[in-house]
Amino acid sequence: MPVTQDFVLSEQELALLPTDEEVEAYARNGWYLTRKLFTDDEVDELTAASERFYAGERSRTLPARPARLAYWQPEHGPVQRHNDYVHYESDDIARILRKPLIGAVAARLARAAEIRVFQSTLIYKPPIAGEPSNLVPWHFDRHYWQTCTSDDMLTAFIPFHDCGVDLGTITMVDGSNRWAEIGADDTTTRHFAQRSRDDLEVMLEQNAAHNGVEINKIPMLIPKGHMSFHHCRTYHGSGANVSDGPRRAISFHLQPGTNEYRRFELSTGDVVTYNHDVLVRRTADGRPDYADPEFCPVVWRDTVAA
Template sequence: MLPSEEDVKLYAERGWYLSEKLLTDEETEALTQASERFYAGQRDRALPVRPDRLADWTPADGEVQRNSDYIHYQDEVIARILRKPIVGAVAARLAKASEIRVFQATLIYKPPIVEEASNIVSWHFDKFFWPTCSSDRMLTAFIPFHECTEESGTIEMVNGSHLWPKRHGAERPAGDPADRAREYLLNGDADRNGAVVEKVPVHIPRGHMTFHHCHLYHGSGLNRSAHPRRAVSLHLQDETNEYRHHTLSTGRQQPYKHDSLVRTTAAGLPDYTDPEICPVLWPVPGGATPATG
């Protein structure tokens, strides 16, 4: 079930990979049931503090796109499935890493409401939101709980955009409708790079998942199906990643939401190896090392 050498080469060229079937039907059903219990208020562990900019949907928010951060910490059933060794092993091979740790995990639910604008996820690359991370080999596993199609608002990749020398992460004209704003950023960055934009909506069979590079532009559209689109975005870090200072042009330090949650190093800095928030997925403690190819 690991990526072949050709798969790893293709990942380096286009910036994403569609896996083999890594989860059983029983596991994806367990994810669905656990997510429903979570939405009903069940928590196996509460976060020790509430960080700034936490995505934390509650029923009072209504039928918008639901985003719930740190699901790997708060729900044991979901955490156990996300920690399945093959998930970390695939990531290690793609990133050519000797270790893969969780960075963050967000539970996502797109309601089956065609006109719901919050279902549109504008083009972005994940590293833009992780300015305090030192590694450029980080990657994300997008893990739907069911077959995920263009009709349901599957993830869309922009082939090769992780190699663009110039990129911006979150610019868009104020007040633009979500569908127009979604295109603005990508088109502007493509112009700056002289790139031909190749957008690929990925059809993901049940139990399969995608992995994408932290610099790859991606997004998703409306859910036009009759069922909610359920998934987890599992953000992953390699062994080299550590906290680094990031200062805005205003001179203000820009933290990540982790920085108030994780333990600190001997130097007093946020520790992105904290096993409670950022557990190791691969290699399995006491197990074999991955074939990184």
């Protein structure tokens, strides 16, 4: 739910923002590893709040069930869990995610005066080495956000613990945000979970070859309280969890304040829809409003620039 918020950072928080050099590196590489942005207590509260969420606690529930909603429920069993709109359904989780420092880091990387939530997904990867759902094939998020006008959207991957290769951490394809894409067709608007892993691997290899580059896969080694950011055109994926504990995280998708809905039509004539389109309010001209404060609240605004 929208809340009144002051977008002010302390001197200590200002020191945690990306430097000019790090912002340039993000533009080149398509990813960024942060300093410690959450305290241990904040991360532990995310873990506790997620357990309450899995046990059925909700601050509110979605008013409708979008067709492509990812929403694990206990009857789905020990597969990788994805629960969209956790920032809407859990106030305890939203309060921590909307820490102004997180939005300020995103604003620096995206070079934006305002950052809003676009989506948030609570993720639980069980410690089952052979579980097929734990493997996330190569993809980039812009494919699934064709109804958005912005090419500068970005995602924070926020683990609730130290996160390394054994847990199946997120892995980036270095520099892929700058690739010229080939082989794109209407199927790219389908979520990676609906597509063949082999097809997505071939697409990655073809695009690397077209751009004359080697595929450089970089696993994100993320200490507790830190997080990674990646550009919406950065190829990424994750591997098996071969540890003895679950991998807990939130994928926090963010949009610049300039992002709006656009009509995107497939070659079949069908119009692409995003889950928001059946939930958010409408603009004056009848389009879904991706600035609806109920679902897409502001997490950072540069009041000086404004």
